[in-house]
Amino acid sequence: MRAAGGFTGRANSTLTSGDPGLPIPAALARAETFAREHGIKTTAHVVIGSRWEQAIADAGWQVDLDHPGGAESLVMTGPLEKFADGVAENRDLPGWWELTAGSEVTAVHRHVLGTGEVCFASLEENGTVIAAVRGAVVEDLLHVARLAVRPSHRRQGLATTLMRQLAGWGLEQGATTCALQVAEHNEAAIRLYEELGCTEHHRYRYWRPAVS
Incomplete structure (x- = not known):
């Protein structure tokens, strides 16, 4: 519970x-x-x-x-080595939180998303965070969450770039497999994850x- x-x-x-x-x-x-x-x-x-x-x-x-x-929602999994490219830098930026959690970031947000061995990965343009994702490693599993791209910068491959870099970070932490949740109606995200080599594990x- x-x-x-x-x-x-x-x-x-x-x-x-x-x-x-x-x-x-x-x-x-x-x-x-x-x-x-x-x-x-x-x-x-x-x-x-x-x-x-x-x-x-x-x-x-x-x-x-x-x-x-x-x-x-679907739970999808895939091997990190299949799509890793580069290594994400862990940066706890205000813009990361604004994009992924909204303008009112509380202690609860930070506890849920910041506990454990985590990486706050992001891409910036002119000092503004334009894409962000969170990864957390537990044993050999990298859990991916909060993937977000600003509407003005979508369809530019930023989500794919971030996922590849986060996979590289996960490999450095000893992870071999990624796991993520995605709503069954989010067809664009499902296609992205499939292109990276992830497959459906189960639904909940x-x-x-x-x-x-």
Whole structure:
């Protein structure tokens, strides 16, 4: 069970990838209590087609169709050595945060995105951050998130350049594989990741208690 002031779905949901050690309805009730105690929306992060999905549906929960990022997301993975080119520089720039997290950056943003072995990679033009991405390494896995390009600079290959440089950084940290999440409706991003050699590993959705 995870809570981080409501910033990002993953950091504010109950992950359901293992046996909770008690009946599913009781486990979900604990998740609701946890969410209330931390002042966040009650949601469960559920792998599509997993043994837990049907049990959660049987308990009366429903897919959160109002989730800001969309109801369904893909997790994609790929070998870093296949697309690494250059090495990203880790720079904690104000422009990085403005582009990826908005104008009001809080301690919660910094905790969620800045904890662990991370890289804040960016590209600049005339002192302005025009593209940014975050990478975090855990053991041999590079997790990629917050990839963003300013609308005025899209379709110039900047996202590809950043991903290649971040992969190079990940290799230097001992990672071999990247993993990332992308909304199923974001076809442009999916194509980008496929061109880099990433493939779909699984999909997940957020579930919530049924609204009475």
